[in-house]
Amino acid sequence: MIHKEGYKILISLFVLLTILTVVFAVWVPVVFPFVLVAAIVLFLLVLQFFRNPSRLIDSPDNEKVYAPADGKVVVIEETRENEFFNDQRIQVSIFMSPVNVHVNRNPIGGEVIYSEYHPGKYLVAWHPKSSTENERTTVVIDSGKHQVLFRQIAGAMAKRIKNYLKVGQQVEQGSEMGFISFGSRVDVYLPVDAEIEVSIGDKVQGNRTVLAKLP
Template sequence: MKLPFRIHKEGRRMLTVTLAILTALTAIAFYFIPHVGWIVAGVLFVFFLIILQFFRNPRRLVPVEDDNIIYAPADGKVVVIEEAEEPEYFKERRLQVSIFMSPVNVHVNRNPIGGEVVYNAYHPGKYLVAWHPKSSTENERTTVVIDNGTTQILLRQIAGALAKRIKNYLEVGQTVRQGEDFGFIKFGSRVDIFLPLGTQLEVDLNQKVKGNKTVIARL
């Protein structure tokens, strides 16, 4: 059976192991309790589909490559739009936009602009719920800064109460293309974007966005 979407590389091993375990449990159920075997099989199949959807990776190209356009780096809902102090890299006030990724969202993170990676740092930390005000400074997180030649934007992947597996594929000095995958957060969490003050926003609070499709802002 051909799936209508790709499976992200971060989920292939887990899905293989999960499928093997669930197949064994189904066989055991049919052998020892055959009268409820199909019920057990159905429940385990639904469980596998839930895990499977966490790792879907739909093919998406940005409509137009333009580094003056900031595309959404993740699927989810805009939960923060505010001016905030960015203490790690810029050390000044920036316009912060935060996208919360629920367990049912696509978990792939994509480059909102193209350019050179000038900063990349991983920080271990707590696992507060992703919408907690202190999650952006106290949770496990990865911070990346991309320079497009005229401006720099900062991206921060933040782990939540369930998401304890942040993957970031970027390296300092690397040239990245707008729309390409830059990371993955297993089982949902949050991505913060820090933009220059005065940036023209194209989204509203509580708006649902899609990575590579929704325009977050224009520089």
């Protein structure tokens, strides 16, 4: 399945590449086969950016925090979260490479009690200041027992953050909450007494990998 965020980009790219290959076929036929192959490869690469595999959580459980994105765990540390909680939290960061699925999903279910977009820079996703200085969207979900904050962060390449959540909305664990075109990073902030189930360097999948168990 192709994600809706990719429709316009894929159609525009298809038209552009079709025109380009026709021009070469007519005016420079000797290189046409190479241009055609390059166009097909480029289109397939962009196509895979927007794939949207169906993933349901068999037994939703708000005592578990599922990965909101596919990627690699690059940060696990205790830090002060200053935008909403203003206290110590455990930060777990997932880096999304261009080859990962870019759909973002709700790590727990409950009520959206905070959702804020921040314009900003486009530092590389692994830069220490990307969490606070890059373009980003911060969301907090309250399950009734726990509150979990997660933040979509744009990077040097990813400059198209989409977030579909609104304050007051009730969401299910694992349902789609947004999309970051061409990768970047998602940070999750957990209570300090949460039991972390992943390690730095682990590859995780949205709705498949449990990041932590809540107290």
